[in-house]
Amino acid sequence: MPKSREFGGEAEPKQELSPNEDLHEVAPEIEPGNKAEAKPENLGDIEDLREKIEEAFLLEQPEKVESENDKLREEKVKAYQDEHLPKYLRKKPDFVSKAMKRFLTRGSKFETEGGENLPEKGPFIVICNHFGNGDTEAIMKTFKDFDLHFAVGKEWAGWDDSAVKRLFFKQLRMIPIEESLSNLTPQEKEEALSRQDKNGKRVFRRIINREKTGSSGNIDFIRQSIAALSRGDTLCVFPEGPFLNPHGRMNMKEKEEMKQGYRGIELIARWYKELTGEQLPIIPTAFITDEATEEKKLSIGEPLFLEDNDSELNGTDWCMTHVAQLLPEKQRGYYKDMISKND
Helix, strand or coil: CCCCCCCCCCCCCCCCCCHHHHHHHHCCCCCHHHHHHCCHHHHHHHHHHHHHHHHHHHHHHHHHHHHHHHHHHHHHHHHHHHHHCCHHHCCCCCHHHHHHHHHHCCCCCCEEECHHHCCCCCCEEEEECCCCCCHHHHHHHHCCCCCEEEEEEHHHHCCCCCHHHHHHHHHCCCEEECCCCCCCCHHHHHHHHHCCCHHHHHHHHHHHHHHHHCCCCHHHHHHHHHHHHCCCCEEEECCCCCCCCCCCCCCCCCCCCCCCCCCHHHHHHHHHHHHHCCCCCEEEEEEEECCCCCCEEEEECCCECHHHCCCCCCHHHHHHHHHHHCCCHHHCHHHHHHHHHHC
């Protein structure tokens, strides 16, 4: 895969002398007039010296090149962070941010399953189904020991509506993302718009108008997310998108089963590797509410790496089938029939 212009190419390692060129300086030449006097054991000593120098050169040179490459990569990562990391994320979480998260999750009660799959440290991406009913609070509470950033829909959350709202989301260390209805035809978008209430119409109309111009601010979201991840932070994404229901009104509990996820996590993981040279772990999670008892559970799956995908599915669908497997069969929706393809 060609290198993205986002990060540029690798710098060439410093050119070094070859082993033979070095040897001309350290191995003494035998004068022509002394050939008859040269002793075999002296020639043997010279050959031994040559072999030792060659061996030392071969052992030390890769380490030196690797060290130089590591330094160049560190400089590249630092430059990327300086350019794309938002100012409000440059410092580690302060007392206010931590207190707000504790306040928001104080009444969140749920069972946790698969806690042994939690990584010891970042970076990684958390993905989850998005049925509402407390999923955000459960993830926020479960991953409280990490510097976790949620992707928050700009239109739905009203990021640009007021400075107060924007400050609130910034204190929670969230990263804004522009919602998408790109999986619908223009006619389906208008039909979906007609089914919304006043607030839903406002959100849908903004998205529809933006997508008519072909503009998208999600390149900023991707860059900001990668900059945060590259310093060891974590990111939570709901690939299905926010609470946008094209078949009914937009509300917090409108979905009973999974819908197809957008493929932003693939781009983030690919660009992250180009920048850092490392694979980015993706943690599948599922938030489940028992309809009969109202008991809630957050189930955490084993970390995934996109390069391990040997199925016919794209990277996002492959990851989302792992989320679906954690859910009751009736809630797997779009991914119900894909699970067998993933086995």
